[in-house]
Amino acid sequence: xxDTSKFGIIIKAEGNIAKLYLSGYLDAHTAxxxxxxxxxxxxxxxxxILVNFKNLDYISSAGLGVFMAFIEEIRDKNxxxxxxxxxxxxxxxxxxxxxxxxxxxxxTEDEAIQKFKNGDLKKNE
Amino acid sequence: MINKIKQKYKExxxxxxxxxxxxxxxxxxxxxxxxxxxxxxxxxxxxSFLAITWRIITSIFILLLLTLYFLKNFxxxxxxxxxxxxxxxxxxxxxxxxxxxxxxxxxxxxxxEIQNYGKIQNIWLLIYxxxxxxxxxxxxxxxxxxxxxxxxxxxxxxxxxxIQILITSIISMIILEAPFHYYxxxxxxxxxxxxLIALSVILIISMLSIVFLTTRKNNWIAVLPKKKKWxxxxxxxxxxxxxxxxxxxxxxSDGESKFSMAAQFTFGTDTLLFISYFCLxxxxxxxxxxxxxxxxTTSFLERTNTEISSLTYLNRVVSQTIDFxxxxxxxxxxxxxxxRGIASWTEIYNKDNSIxxxxxxxxxxxxxxxxxxxxxxxxYLQIFEKSVLIPSIKEDNTLKQLNWSxxxxxxxxxxxxLRTGNRRIGTLVILHPDEYGMDEDDLKVMEAxxxxxxxxxxxxxxxxxxIDKERYRRELVLAREMEEKLLPKALPEIEGFTxxxxxxPANEVGGDYYDIVKLKSGKFCVLIGDVSGKGMSSAFYMAQxxxxxxxxxxxxxxxxxxxxxxxxxxxxKIDKQIYITLSAxxxxxxxxxxxxxxxxxxxxxxxxxxxxxxQEIKIFRPNxxxxxxxxxxxxxxxxxxxxxxxxxxxIIVLFTDGINELRNSSNDEFGYVSLKQILExxxxxxxxxxxxxxxxxxxxxxxxxxxxxxxxxxxxxxxxSNY
Numbered sequence: 001x002x003d004t005s006k007f008g009i010i011i012k013a014e015g016n017i018a019k020l021y022l023s024g025y026l027d028a029h030t031a032x033x034x035x036x037x038x039x040x041x042x043x044x045x046x047x048x049i050l051v052n053f054k055n056l057d058y059i060s061s062a063g064l065g066v067f068m069a070f071i072e073e074i075r076d077k078n079x080x081x082x083x084x085x086x087x088x089x090x091x092x093x094x095x096x097x098x099x100x101x102x103x104x105x106x107x108t109e110d111e112a113i114q115k116f117k118n119g120d121l122k123k124n125e
Numbered sequence: 126m127i128n129k130i131k132q133k134y135k136e137x138x139x140x141x142x143x144x145x146x147x148x149x150x151x152x153x154x155x156x157x158x159x160x161x162x163x164x165x166x167x168x169x170x171x172x173s174f175l176a177i178t179w180r181i182i183t184s185i186f187i188l189l190l191l192t193l194y195f196l197k198n199f200x201x202x203x204x205x206x207x208x209x210x211x212x213x214x215x216x217x218x219x220x221x222x223x224x225x226x227x228x229x230x231x232x233x234x235x236x237x238e239i240q241n242y243g244k245i246q247n248i249w250l251l252i253y254x255x256x257x258x259x260x261x262x263x264x265x266x267x268x269x270x271x272x273x274x275x276x277x278x279x280x281x282x283x284x285x286x287x288i289q290i291l292i293t294s295i296i297s298m299i300i301l302e303a304p305f306h307y308y309x310x311x312x313x314x315x316x317x318x319x320x321l322i323a324l325s326v327i328l329i330i331s332m333l334s335i336v337f338l339t340t341r342k343n344n345w346i347a348v349l350p351k352k353k354k355w356x357x358x359x360x361x362x363x364x365x366x367x368x369x370x371x372x373x374x375x376x377x378s379d380g381e382s383k384f385s386m387a388a389q390f391t392f393g394t395d396t397l398l399f400i401s402y403f404c405l406x407x408x409x410x411x412x413x414x415x416x417x418x419x420x421x422t423t424s425f426l427e428r429t430n431t432e433i434s435s436l437t438y439l440n441r442v443v444s445q446t447i448d449f450x451x452x453x454x455x456x457x458x459x460x461x462x463x464x465r466g467i468a469s470w471t472e473i474y475n476k477d478n479s480i481x482x483x484x485x486x487x488x489x490x491x492x493x494x495x496x497x498x499x500x501x502x503x504x505y506l507q508i509f510e511k512s513v514l515i516p517s518i519k520e521d522n523t524l525k526q527l528n529w530s531x532x533x534x535x536x537x538x539x540x541x542x543l544r545t546g547n548r549r550i551g552t553l554v555i556l557h558p559d560e561y562g563m564d565e566d567d568l569k570v571m572e573a574x575x576x577x578x579x580x581x582x583x584x585x586x587x588x589x590x591x592i593d594k595e596r597y598r599r600e601l602v603l604a605r606e607m608e609e610k611l612l613p614k615a616l617p618e619i620e621g622f623t624x625x626x627x628x629x630p631a632n633e634v635g636g637d638y639y640d641i642v643k644l645k646s647g648k649f650c651v652l653i654g655d656v657s658g659k660g661m662s663s664a665f666y667m668a669q670x671x672x673x674x675x676x677x678x679x680x681x682x683x684x685x686x687x688x689x690x691x692x693x694x695x696x697x698k699i700d701k702q703i704y705i706t707l708s709a710x711x712x713x714x715x716x717x718x719x720x721x722x723x724x725x726x727x728x729x730x731x732x733x734x735x736x737x738x739x740q741e742i743k744i745f746r747p748n749x750x751x752x753x754x755x756x757x758x759x760x761x762x763x764x765x766x767x768x769x770x771x772x773x774x775x776i777i778v779l780f781t782d783g784i785n786e787l788r789n790s791s792n793d794e795f796g797y798v799s800l801k802q803i804l805e806x807x808x809x810x811x812x813x814x815x816x817x818x819x820x821x822x823x824x825x826x827x828x829x830x831x832x833x834x835x836x837x838x839x840x841x842x843x844x845x846s847n848y
Contacts, residue, residue, distance in 0.1 A: 028658055028659040035702075058786075060786075060835075061655065061656075061657035061658060061704070061706075061782075062657055062658045062659065062702075064657065064704075065657045065658060065701075065702035065703060065704060066702055068701055068702050068704060068754060069700075069701045069702035072701065096706075096725060096726070096727065096728075096746075097704070097706065097725040097750065097751045097754065098725050098748065098749060098750030098751060098754065098755075098763060099754075101750060101755070101759065101763055102750070102754060102755060102759075
């Protein structure tokens with residue numbers, strides 16, 4: 001059960017896109033870490049957020065809730081959160097909840113960045 | 126101009142320049158000077174006008190460089206605590222006395238003939254005289270810097286200005302020495318020039334009074350052990366003896382003394398030494414008096430006692446007080462008392478970066494707010510890592526800008542940073558009415574105080590944490606009890622089906638929900654759901670959900686209608702990061718027709734019997750968003766409702782994600798597959814409660830010694846075979 005505490009976030013920037021690389025277990029205990037990271041990004045006035053789930057092993061309801069907590073504010077600022085590279089297990093959790101209706105969930109990071117470039121980024125130019 | 130010099134001086138003093146370079150230059154200059162003197166000695170007269178002018182000019186350069194050297198050293202000595210210690214004081218005092226003694230030894234070996242510009246016999250005598258001169262110059266500088274250092278260490282309000290006057294006087298006196306050098310050439314007795322005499326006397330008297338006035342704050346003597354006090358008295362007595370002896374020696378009635386004659390070979394030295402010993406006199410006298418007075422116990426010792434007793438008291442408080450606020454109060458009051466201040470306060474830096482005034486003594490929050498209108502003070506206070514003494518708020522560039530009219534009596538303060546662990550949690554501020562009213566000793570006591578306070582705060586914090594933990598534990602128990610009460614105690618009989626359910630709460634309350642309600646049509650609707658997150662908030666949202674369901678179900682027409690109504694009611698009313706997954710299964714008729722709608726919840730699993738030997742497990746996963754994830758337009762648009770026909774013996778399983786995410790000790794998930802297996806192994810005519818029991822057994826067995834970290838809830842319906 002100790003494995004659940006292993007959660008990590010690496011934040012990188014590409015242009016005005018903030019890229020979050022999640023790894024390990026994202027549950028009620030570790031959700032606050034993601035929350036803080038997103039908070040910081042918003043404080044820095046960055047609203048194009050890409051979340052890469054490639055190394056995320058598990059996500060719980062509390063983890064999903066974090067995205068819901070921020071999406072409204074980010075979209076109000078013409079930004080977006082795009083999710084990508086989910087493992088099938090993690091995608092299943094998002095899919096069950098109907099997240100694909102609410103969020104752009106993409107197979108690769110490039111697709112997500114492309115989507116930012118084609119659509120959302122233009123709105124602010 | 127003056128400012129420019131000041132700035133240059135500051136740059137020099139703070140520069141990394143190695144003092145040995147200065148010493149080297151002084152050495153070279155002195156050698157040049159002596160070489161010149163030797164030339165004059167060999168070819169003309171050592172007391173010729175030209176020779177005297179040569180000495181005055183070279184000496185001025187030497188004196189200037191020596192001044193720089195001593196200033197630099199002086200600055201360094203204030204940087205180290207060690208150099209300001211009492212033991213170092215004794216050491217420096219002893220050195221002073223040794224070199225004073227040396228003066229008399231030097232004097233003894235000087236021949237009488239050199240008095241009154243007598244003839245210097247040979248070149249070796251001249252060199253000896255030059256050496257005596259050098260020694261005298263260095264001694265003069267040593268004595269003066271000794272005096273200034275220890276006067277500044279125990280400085281009071283006017284020390285700085287007094288010392289400036291003193292130094293100006295000394296420079297004036299040295300300049301006054303110049304005419305005397307030339308006097309013998311013109312065979313005039315300048316000692317009878319009343320103007321010069323009067324000027325010298327005025328300067329000397331002013332210097333004496335300045336030293337006398339500046340020698341204050343002698344209470345450090347009081348704490349010395351008696352033995353030290355006696356040795357101090359002895360040292361001072363010797364010092365007084367030497368000073369008098371020197372003054373008599375150099376102002377002998379029979380004109381210039383031997384020693385003065387020698388010293389004069391470096392211009393200014395005679396005067397410098399003369400003044401230095403003069404200044405030592407009031408200093409020694411005053412201190413010897415202080416020492417004698419404090420030989421018996423004095424008030425200072427009592428003060429040390431109050432410090433010790435308040436520290437002891439604090440320690441007792443530390444061990445007894447677990448109340449953080451009470452502790453802050455005690456600390457604020459004790460610190461004030463120890464430093465003899467007029468007011469004090471403690472401010473605490475909260476985790477959300479706000480600042481609260483936790484305790485005040487003899488002032489109130491309004492005073493502090495009006496003092497610090499722009500938050501400059503609280504920002505300033507947070508800078509300090511260590512306890513710091515501000516001896517005069519008028520001299521502190523930041524503090525003097527505050528609105529001190531709010532606290533007109535305050536003139537100095539001590540700032541004590543408070544910590545628990547590595548976190549800076551606040552600042553204790555002690556205010557004092559007098560400039561230089563608190564000293565290094567007060568600061569030291571406050572530093573010791575701060576260590577104790579920090580320990581105490583840490584203790585209080587630990588206790589608080591464990592109380593919080595206990596509170597949290599109790600909250601969990603309450604939340605679990607609450608959830609258990611919200612779940613149905615007995616399930617209704619549904620015609621055509623047997624029905625059974627269980628919910629195993631996790632150690633952290635998970636927010637699982639199941640219920641069976643009647644819709645408007647009177648049809649039964651089985652609900653299963655999960656509130657996101659864990660703990661107390663989940664339990665509350667679950668209670669809210671239960672309330673909403675109970676009020677909406679009797680008006681709802683179908684499974685999807687109920688879910689839509691629930692979403693419409695809850696969307697925007699609960700925290701953004703909270704959502705609910707909920708499935709609704711309506712039993713349409715006794716023949717086994719079901720309708721199913723899913724709001725983001727786990728799929729429905731059905732085991733159907735195609736024939737006695739052939740069976741199939743079907744997963745139903747109609748579209749639908751979780752509740753409160755989207756407004757009713759989007760939610761309603763995406764919510765599907767499907768019709769499922771069941772045959773006798775079919776097993777319908779509704780479950781929460783606690784089941785398929787259940788992990789065992791090797792961290793594998795239980796998963797659909799295992800759930801399927803149990804269903805496959807169930808016999809044809811099994812009842813719902815039997816399925817539940819089998820499931821429960823295998824779940825618990827699978828879990829082993831692990832505790833589930835999410836609630837596990839299952840509702841099972843089995844279609845009766847008698848219809």
